[in-house]
Amino acid sequence: MSHVAVFRATFQRELKLLARQKADWVNPLLFFIIILTLFPLGVGAKPNLLREIAPGVIWIAALLSVLLGAERQFRQDYRDGVLEQLVAARSPLLGYSLAKIAAGWLGSGLPLILVSPLLALFLGLSTEALTAVVLTLLLGTPLLSLLSALGAALTLSADKGGILLALIILPLYIPLLIFASAAVEQASFGLNYQAQLAVLAAMLCVALALVPLAVQKALKLNVG
């Protein structure tokens, strides 16, 4: 019952579930695409304005689409009694939580990164800004997944935890939003944005070290 064995088993299981429940990763992706394609239509033929607001729009869309699937992350295992049995057996929940977070990112973060270059074109972003979008998403979406897992674990036993979850994690998203959209903005002016990327990387490292522990504890609390 090592952490690694549990991580591997849970990760494989989550990949199978992603393959079987396509709505879990298609819905957030569609949501992201819809927001970003509607913006040019809503704002109208003002390419300069669009270019100006693009960094914020892309990041808000990414944030909301990750939030969309967040609540479901541990819900099913909680309802089916899987978590209960894991806690009773004192299985290493750290491996389980990490695998859940990693698979959650594959389902809700990675697709956004893959389609973002295409969508950045709708908003008239330059190549430099586009690179910045992809880089900030690469650093930022894992952080989004970590934080949303924390929110999901904390609100697990709340019956309608959706709003509570948003209230808990949106404030944690705000620094990420500020630094990520600042990086894209700097890039679109042709300026250096390494400082913002460094801050994002630092936030990711801190979250990666601390959040799985907190998730594990929150799961235990909610099941017990």
Next chain:
Amino acid sequence: MLLSARQLSCIRQDRVLFEQLDLQLHAGEVLQIAGKNGAGKSSLLRILAGLAEPEDGEIFYQQQALSQSADDYADNLCFIGHLAGVQPQLTALENLQFWRACFGLKPADDWALLATLGLAGLEDIPCQQLSAGQQRRVSLARLWLTSAQVWILDEPFTALDQSAIAALTRRIASHCDAGGAVLLTSHQPVQVPGHSVRELTLEYRW
């Protein structure tokens, strides 16, 4: 004595479910917790499985307080609650595979095991397409793979047909022969071949 509890009490929603409850479970013994709906059977099992804290009282595993022997106890415990713990989108085989990694189950021929449980031909369809009784059988398959000594089973017979109940009681008997102990709840009288079943009744209290 494998498991014992002293002076346990449990309060849920301002209602005392039980208080000063003493309980002993010896090796080779089957203990059935009986009582009306809402009498606190499941709460008692959750407390004994270490999932919930009692309001008062202490639990001992092999004469050692649970606070000191929690890891040891967890390694020797197989808890199946009234929730089956079966992931409905996964097949029976995939569920078993996941449990094996998480609960340290014995390596075995899963196909043969599922066949003995009457699930031949259903091994690789998602469990949500199985009937309630068949899902229960998948969840109980863990009992054939575990090496835990103490089994805590909440309503294991629910939704099972006669042949599955017979198979389960035979498995419980062989577990007790091997020095294990079983704590279960059931609303029906439980007969385990070759073993007497001790009964503990929880009174419904206002």
